[in-house]
Amino acid sequence: MPTIEDKSINLVILDLPYNIKKAEWDKIQEYLTFVGDVFKECERVLKPNGSLYWFHNDFNTMLDVCMMLRRSNFVFRQQIIWNKRYKSRDKQYTSWMQGFVSEEALRNYPKLAEYILFFVRRESMKTEWDKTGLLRVKHDINNFTSLRNYFKWFQEQLGMTLNQITNKLGRRAEHCFYWGSTQWELPTEETYTDLCALLDEQIKRRDYEDLRRDYEDQRYTFNNQKTHHSVWNFPVEKKIGHITPKPVELIETILGYSSNEGDTVLDPAAGSGTTAVACRKSNRHYICIEKEQEYCKIAETRLKEML
Numbered sequence: 001m002p003t004i005e006d007k008s009i010n011l012v013i014l015d016l017p018y019n020i021k022k023a024e025w026d027k028i029q030e031y032l033t034f035v036g037d038v039f040k041e042c043e044r045v046l047k048p049n050g051s052l053y054w055f056h057n058d059f060n061t062m063l064d065v066c067m068m069l070r071r072s073n074f075v076f077r078q079q080i081i082w083n084k085r086y087k088s089r090d091k092q093y094t095s096w097m098q099g100f101v102s103e104e105a106l107r108n109y110p111k112l113a114e115y116i117l118f119f120v121r122r123e124s125m126k127t128e129w130d131k132t133g134l135l136r137v138k139h140d141i142n143n144f145t146s147l148r149n150y151f152k153w154f155q156e157q158l159g160m161t162l163n164q165i166t167n168k169l170g171r172r173a174e175h176c177f178y179w180g181s182t183q184w185e186l187p188t189e190e191t192y193t194d195l196c197a198l199l200d201e202q203i204k205r206r207d208y209e210d211l212r213r214d215y216e217d218q219r220y221t222f223n224n225q226k227t228h229h230s231v232w233n234f235p236v237e238k239k240i241g242h243i244t245p246k247p248v249e250l251i252e253t254i255l256g257y258s259s260n261e262g263d264t265v266l267d268p269a270a271g272s273g274t275t276a277v278a279c280r281k282s283n284r285h286y287i288c289i290e291k292e293q294e295y296c297k298i299a300e301t302r303l304k305e306m307l
Contacts, residue, residue: 001041002041004045004287005045006045008045009042009047009265009266010047010049010259010263010264010265011050011221011259011263011265012045012050012051012052012053012266012267013251013254014038014042014268015054015267015269015271015275016054016055018056018244019031019061020057020058023243025292032064035065038268039068039069039072041268042268043073043074046121047121049217049218049219049221050220052074053117053119055114055115056115062115066117069119073121073123074119074120074121076117076119078118078230079117079230080115080117081115081230082113082116082234083113083232084112084113084234116232116254120220121220138185139182140182141180141181144215144218146214147215148179151176151177151184152177152179154176154195154199157199158198158199162174162177165198169191169194172188173195176195186211186212193208213260221259223257223258224257225256228253232253234247235247240298241272241294242271242272242298244271247274248277248278251275251278252278252282255278255282255284259284261282261283262285264287265284265285265286266287266288268289270288270290270295271290271295272295272302273288273298276299276303277302277303
């Protein structure tokens with residue numbers, strides 16, 4: 001990780017060993033120091049509008065790490081629960097639900113979930129109340145320069161005053177023409193379509209998705225696909241040479257929400273290469289680091305099979 005350039009990574013998938021003694025690589029002395037050091041490197045390489053997703057299964061450890069991160073540049077946004085049991089897996093987990101796996105399970109609720117903590121960088125927000133990062137960007141009129149200039153040009157092409165535009169389309173159309181104000185705002189796609197209908201057909205205008213991407217890129221990336229809430233149902237992945245693999249579809253979900261095509265994703269503990277596979281499937285670049293040679297070989301094989 002020290003060889004990675006500062007602020008060059010769009011998204012970090014952080015699936016470190018849980019230190020629960022599942023294998024030799026899962027036995028780490030001074031575990032909190034180890035995790036803290038990795039987070040410091042992630043903080044260094046992550047872009048200001050980047051995000052980090054950290055996997056773990058022990059709540060007490062998560063609390064300790066979150067307390068430590070209060071002195072960092074990371075801001076906690078959400079805890080996601082990976083629910084490993086749902087209808088298609090009922091039979092496989094009957095014994096778990098009956099509590100017969102271990103003596104401890106007889107006096108507790110069986111654990112069939114893992115946790116994913118979603119973090120963004122503190123500088124992506126203006127204040128602790130600026131949860132989406134929009135206030136930080138809007139309150140500096142030096143931001144959205146290309147968009148402000150575009151709508152200034154747009155109004156010149158219309159040859160209309162602001163009052164004339166609002167008389168045609170109502171107040172919904174006015175904020176995109178406040179190019180010299182903190183009140184500037186991107187119109188909705190519907191309003192932009194209606195504005196374009198007023199423009200001469202020969203005059204070239206930008207695609208709305210292009211405008212939206214320009215608008216969103218100055219905040220931390222979050223493509224709200226309205227497909228998931230904070231509990232995610234994914235089946236346990238088949239063990240293809242690794243004892244604790246994550247589902248490809250789960251990682252693809254994270255990529256879809258918190259990165260864009262062409263972005264660079266870092267996985268500092270890549271295991272058998274699930275993040276690399278998900279990135280290749282979704283047109284993301286990836287940097288994956290893994291010290292166990294047998295897992296590196298599995299990852300290489302998985303990637304070759306995709307060619």
